[in-house]
Amino acid sequence: GQQVMQIPQYQHVQEGEDFTTYCNSSTTLSNIQWYKQRPGGHPVFLIQLVKSGEVKKQKRLTFQFGEAKKNSSLHITATQTTDVGTYFCAGLNYGQNFVFGPGTRLSVLP
Amino acid sequence: EPEVTQTPSHQVTQMGQEVILRCVPISNHLYFYWYRQILGQKVEFLVSFYNNEISEKSEIFDDQFSVERPDGSNFTLKIRSTKLEDSAMYFCASAGTSWAEKLFFGSGTQLSVL
8 A cells, every 4th residue: 555654753952953854655655745733733734736747835845746656855944943743744655645754753853 | 714623622431331323524525534643643444435325435444433423413323342453543534526635634632441
C-alpha cells in the first residue's frame, strides 16, 4: 500500500533559525496537504499542493511539490516559538483518503 | 470558522466493553472520516464515509468497528469489544464537496482501555 515518510523525525532549532521537513511518498500523488498539530491539539490544515513543481508561500512558510509528485517539503524561515508543533504531510494517491506521514516534531528554543 | 465537535473529550473503559464516540461534522460537509493517533505517533486512517456508506476502510477497521450517521448530523464510531491496543486519540474529520478538499478535524476523544 501507499507509504508516506517524513524526515527528520525531530528537529530542535534556536529561535530565528530556519527549519525544513521533507515528505516522500512511495507512489505518485494526485495532491498533498500539510497540517500542523500543536502539542495536545488536533491537526490543522495549512496548505494543499496539486500541480507538479508547485510552490506556495504563507508568510514565513514555503511549501513545494516535487516535479514527479512523489515528494514535498515545508520550509520555515526564521522560526518563532509559535511554530512549535508537529508538521504532517498527507498524500492523496487518486484514492479517497489522505495517508499521513509520521510527522516532524519541531522544538524552538527561545 | 466552523468546527467539527467531538464528544466525549475523554473516555475510559474496561477491556471488552463497547464504546461509542460521537462527532458532529460541519453542517454542509459531505465527506466524513475517522482517524486515530496513538500518543506521539502518526495519524492513522480508519474509515471514510460518503452518501451514507463506507467508502474506504483501513486494515485497522476490522469487524469490531462500525460507523453510523443516524440522523443527518451525528457521525459515530462504535468499537464493539475494546482491546488494550485500541487506546488512542480518535479524531473525526469532515470535508466539503470532494475527497481532495482540506480536512477539518475535531478536537478528538482520548480513549483509554483498561
